[in-house]
Amino acid sequence: MEETIAICFCGAAKTTGLGIPLVTILWRNYGENIISIIQIPVVLYTTEQIFIAQALVWYFRRQNKKRLKQIEKNSTDVEDVAPTKNEEAY
Secondary structure (H helix, E strand, O other): OHHHHHHHHHOHHHHHHHHHHHHHHHOOOOOHHHHHHHHHHHHHHHHHHHHHHHHHHHHHHHHHHHHHHHHHHHHHHHHOOOOOHHHHHO
């Protein structure tokens, strides 16, 4: 589960850092007004990613707590089992 959470948040934050320079390079022959208009969706997409990521933080945190409680429950169930006579001899 931890790997899934890490993967979800590592790739999402690269839009502005990579997208704005990429648009500037690809559209350099056009005017600054055109480049600015093309960059607006990149910035809006980054904002959307931030809001969705915040919602996912709450979801992943809840799921991770449930999973940890289940693991703790399973480990206490194993400890509650009394050893057999063969195990006591060793």
